[in-house]
Amino acid sequence: MVETTGCCGLLQACCHRHDPQKYIIQGEFKIDRSYWFSLCASGLSVAIRLYSQENMDQTTRKGIESENAYVMKGKELERKKHEVLSMKVPTKVIKFKLKFEVTRDFGIPRAFVVENRYKKHEFFLKSVTLHYIKHPDILKKRKFHFYCDSWVYSNTKIGFKQFSSQIKLKGEWNPWDRIYDYDVYNNLGDPENGRLYNRPVLGGSTKFPHPRQLKTGHLNCQHDHSRESEASCFQFYVPPDERMSDEKLQESKNYFVEALIRFLASESTFPHLWDRECHDFVTGVAHFFVPKTAISKKDVRFIRSIINFCRKLKLPSSHGGPSRSDPSEEQDIFEDIIGFYADKEVEELDNSDKQRLEKLVLKEILNQVVATLALKRHDASAQLPSIIAEEIFAWVEDKEFGRQMLAGTNPVRIRHMKAALNERVFILDHHYLEQFLTMINGKSVCAYATRTILIAPDSSSVTLQPVAIELSLRVCKFHVASNDTAYHQLVCHWLQTHVVVELFIIATRRQLSVFLGKILPEISRNKTLYKSIIFLNDGGILETLLFTGEYPMELSSHLYKEWIFDKLALPEDLLERGMAKPRVRDEVVSGPMEHVVRDKSSKKAAKGAEQEMFEVDAEVELVLEDYPYAKDGIKIWTAIETWVTEYCNVFYYNDNDVKEDEKIQEWWDEIKMRGHEDRQEGWYNINTFESLLKVLTTLIWITSGLHAAVNFGQYGYGGWPPNRPMLLRKFLLRDEKEMEDMDIIKFMEEMLPDKFQMKLAIAVMDLLSQHTLDEVYLGQTSPQKERPLIEDHKSIIQKKFRKFRESLEAIEQNIKERNKEYLLMNRWGYAKIPYKLLYPDTSKSMRPTSKEKGKHHLEKTDINERRIRNSISI
Template sequence: MVETMGCCGLLQARCHRHDPQKYIIQGEIEIDRSPWFSLCASGSSVVFRLYSRDSMDPTTRKGIESENTFVMKGKELERKKHEVLSMKVPMKVIKFKLKFEVTRDFGIPGAFVVENRDKKHEFFLKSITLHYINHPNILEERKFHYCCGSWVYPITKTGFKRIFFSDQLYLPTKTPQGLVELRKKELQKLQAPGPKGEWNPWDRIYDYDVYNNLGDPEKGRLYDRPVLGDSTNFPYPRRLKTGYLNCQHVDHSRESGPARCFQFYVPPDERMSDEKLQELKNNFVEALIRFLPPEPTLPHLWDGECPDFVTKVAHFFVPKAAISKKDVRFIRSIIDFCRKLKLPSSHGGPSRSDPSEEQDIFEDIIGFFPDKEVEELDDSDKQRLEKLVPKEILDQVVATLALKRQHVSAQLPSIIAEEKFASFADTEFGRQMLAGTNPVRIRRLKKEEFSLLMESFQKKYQGNRNDLKALEVDVEEAIKASSAFILDHHYLEQFLKMINGKGVCAYATRTILIADERPYETIKPVAIELSLSEDSDDGCSMFLVPENDLIWEFAKFHVASNDAAYHQLVSHWLHTHAVVEPFIIATRRQLSVMHPIHRLLDPHFKDTLHINALARAVFLNAGGILETLLFTGEYSMELSSHLYKEWRFDKQALPEDLLERGMAKRRVRDEVVSGPMEQVGRDKSSNKAATGAEQTMFEVDAEVELVLEDYPYAKDGIEIWTAIETWVTEYCNVFYHNDNDVKEDEEIQEWWNEIKTRGHKDRNEGWYDINTFESLVKALTTLIWITSGLHAAVNFGQYGYGGWPPNRPMLLRKFLPKEEEVYEEVNIMKFVEEMLPDKFQMKLAIAVMDLLSRHTSEEVYLGQTSPQKEWPLIEDQSIIQKKFKEFRENLEAIERNIKERNKEYILMNRWGHAKIPYKLLYPDTSKPMPPISKEKGKHQPEKMDINERGIPNSISI
């Protein structure tokens, strides 16, 4: 609710007459999320002072200052006071009027400082809008807007006043003289080292640190982890420094953490709102409740006559054999990790609980009986959860279950929502490498590489040599046609001796895949190599072709397990969350809020530092959730450090990534006229910096042509990339008129240098100088792509594919069986049961996938702006609003294009056997969140696939 409160707005608690020799500037401030302000702010508790933009005080070298203005409480506030105290009126946003007296030579207000003199309370300053009254040269209609969006803590705690600048944006060399000194002073505060001892919530400190807070050696050797970063053996991007003291015992290089999980330090402006944090907690609690409670005691359908589909499933494991009632337990062990519930289709179709449909056990295994009260957690599950989730989360789970809550629902994972057996098909296995949760690892197989592989295959293959020769011929033909590919997880071999054991059995795999001829282009595996460390006594290294259905299916499990670990640790965490964090720190330290690039990037950094801190505290920590779920266990982060050695910023640009992996070829735009948007052939060379500039590796006239036209991630991604690049180019055109403007931008140069030499100090390769307009655009486009399109592609499909653990098992507990054991049915049943993760691990994995795949109600999507941070509409920069509107329209056109492609069933990689349309790169710039229901402020049940929500601006989950 918005209320306007009265205010005297002058120096003293009583009004005084206006000095006719001075001008009046008045306006209003918006205070958000601060009930204290509406109730208690009075007298001289909050003080404002304006600074001139153009007129400088020669003594202070700052803009001429106005007189102080105090926020005062008026009669209208007194009338509302009782209502606020009784909590009948939620004071979400409060508006106060302000009035400043300034000298006649004051000119345009460019900045203001605010001093919070209250000793206890902070408030969230949302914005201030000002205008002159009766100025002879400045129209009253002209507004001076300050988008603040920041917490203002008591000066007794912070020791300094907060400064805010107007929405007008300036390159450093173009800064008005009245703001030059203030601009430098504000950056110096953010760069200053923090105080000794533990940092406080009001400290605004941005500094770098290594990953020395994942382990807890004081708990014992099992919780000891290597420090990641500033090391040749363990290189890593830097994280945000938190100021916590190092451990007092055992290892003084390790940082101790806060007493409670959610109390770690994050700069106040980087913290997510209390509402969003609570929503994330609630989502986590609901996910655990949805999937973790024990099986209801009602009779299970397995106890009845064995349905026909069980026989079909069995045929994937036991060819030409019917499965008996007593053998049904091996399948039940795979899927008996959830409850019975009739659910809607995950694609928003008609309800799948129609009793007229054939009895469908796959509908019965997700969720709860709708007429059955939720039971308490098993004691063993509760004990395991106590070690994995924060205490306040577990307490909320237990408290909710104690209330006998009913009707907890969930969508079926997309992989089984329409076709129950799709994940067993080879073509579906291959399709997921192009359109699943990890479509960024597959690459084209080269002839030289295949020749070396064949030497290894010859040693490991134990089958018919004619099959091996036929494979060699087929692959060589596919290589010539650029339709042979490889999914390489062989890097695991050096870790297997450490990883295998303690109930984990892992191979290092290499999988060769071949695509069919166009127009279908379905891709399927034709050979799998499974390797162990040379001195291993467990299992055996081997090479397989799809001649034995059972062994082949088990081998695909191991490949999927390798890929799932790579996805979580590298594609998702390292290549998005971790690598972006140093960019955010450098941006806050080196780019003024008045800098155009700071404003451009700011929406793409929303909540990232906070969500990364949460991840380190709950998911990545020693003995945490990922170490429990992934076969890589305690070596998980060490493995991601090893793969960081391959990371290069220049290859994170989507076109460069596709070219590097051989999934695309370079082509000249003039030769092939095609465009992802309705407006094609947009001329980017209009930028003045492009005129006469020498050619660089970032030639804007270059495009890529996909080797596989039906590669959904790449096809949709290139269109998104092009739209982002166009928007960034148009935006930068407003401020940079030639290459020299880029070279002389000292803040950009310091920003880029700090990223390379401090934030990513351990990676010397893959960087380039930002000394041309094109190089600046490419760097910014790459960064925005990582935070938006790339993260959306590797994050929001996790439940759709990983919510069915047999499709993406995170660990396996058995090596492949020996050939002579394959058709002994009893052993097979026991083998499958023992091969997959235990029931607790599968249930927890589903809950985590559900949590990570959900968007929050505060999400701001690509092509949208936060209501608090609209683009400036003053002076010559009003063109930005127009260009941003074009960006949004381009994204909407792209979404229409994607939806049209998703209607083409001939594009099998967009649907596959699972019939899952590729929705992860829907820009979705217009679709609202589901309406809020009246029950406890919760969203109504989703009627659309949770993958269909769009591309968030930032890495915020």
């Protein structure tokens, strides 16, 4: 923490003598995300005055005002001189202490006004804490908190009032406007450029129902006033409180630039797959028998000599059909894709790739790529996706394919097959695509509406294995994976996390205001709303990469018709999919909240992986014990639920308190009636303490655990396009003779996306799987620290939060132990990927040290990235 203490803060500065007829109020102002502020703040540039709400000035009919206090530049602590001069100032909170003179009848301060007289700079005001120094009737220890968390822009831009609630109805909105309103998705296309760029308006109709989005205030199309014209994502209106910090925005841009260079730049050299020193067949075989740390280079050379001899022999095909010779002699599609990740020197973009990129990425991003490559030959290398890092062909195995339904990037679609006689039969159903196939197929896209039956063979092995996929060809799995990828991106990732959270943020800013700090833990920090322009616009990245082509949002609208908020709660989701059964409740806990029923009879299993390190009062019992997403997720869910329960107990004593809280009721009604105007079924009222807990726990789960599970493994699994292809260019063969004579490798090469699409998909997966350096993670920061609460509640909230952290730490240990169990195949699978997408890792600091920053890229572990982010920003 950097603390800057100015002088007394009064207009007359330090030479001013206190008027004994007046009282002194001391204030602590916390400024954040403003590098220039600590360097430039001086003189009379930032003025602040207080208002009394209790007593009114009879002349102005306003609350009594204090005299102005001014933020003065003072001594800066804990910063080296060269760091300040070079502007390498870390993003930290800066404290300014000011004093205000007020009349004796001023009373309790209830409002303040900030006047920013800098012409070019804004600053981020986090909070203000006030207290009287000496007052006969008001104790010094009584403090008055203002939770601000908002940007303060220059008066020359916005006028004097900083926190006006007036809604701007006409004209384009300015960056400093704080406007939160709802709108339909009317900016996905640009019909003025022609029919090919026309996209339907989502929301507001029975044909295309959809949740609302933040109203942008952008200009309407000239010929169709129901639609907004397109804008660059960085010109797109986002309220200042929701924008990425400059540091994070630039970091995200840099990640994307680096990914494009790594995967799309022309390569001058690349070693043959069998000659690579790391992640090759030799080390893969060795690692199967002994740990990596036990293998020396001499051991690898010895094993390689054996492999070199074996390479001279004919190898049987793992795909059926005739045997094939030495893989080193086959420059097949898989080896070409491996070349995308190889260490190489790159000089420029391929001209055809550059032309296609010009239509897909921002000019600013593309120019940065070109400029970087123009400076010098650029060394580019990428970490292999985890799915092929240890076992190059593990993804081909049927059991690995089934395992990914439980521990991959989309573990939330698989469901128990209710009609099956065997309770260990499951289905992955993407048959909803059938009505879209006529529109989708064509333009080098070949899609099926697949339904896949999988079984868990016996009690000792719960790895799912596909037994029927429309047609009985191995390449059918490509189409299943393609369908599952589209559903994952459009529903599990986009609709169920980003869209849902955006609406909660809008309603929270409109209705709860300061109350957000009282009741909701951090859920929306750096939540950006740039998504529709970057990925979802006409002809954009999503339409280019997914087999749905120009129809992804229509498909999203169709699937929204069956969407229910309640099913986003993890226990309800598992029950609805038949992946869990209700646990019999044995005990009702008595006490102040008697309606909260908990099962306290969790029993430890006898041995092995079932020996739990951390027992939770789970509401459900899993059908498949080795279901990593559900097993880890239900523990995270229960820890969050317990924390929310104890947190809310501080502010609510019974159901009636919740029912009579007008702000909570207005907040929830607005989410239902305005945010989800087209989907009125399936909602419940917040009329009990338990219903409030369910809403808050679900919301926190969505922004933390659910998003972590469906987002941060994308490079690890989807970074290898054959494992999770986004589109396919070839139908399956139907003639038996053709199938017998088929060259399977050539067929797959023709089936997979073209090289540009695959390389761009890898780059996008790489971007989406990144963690920026200023993220807030689950269990790291107590709400009490981030938001000033009533003084009497501080100690109890800190104590409860420590228990929450302890629960997460116990869950970490549990995950470590389960990941060591050899018999739990879904924790590792044939690709040897430990499941850590729901690993909290609370031990790591929120902000990396300078040394850790330098190691950030070297230590990138894609799917193994630990920590559960507590916000959604990408």
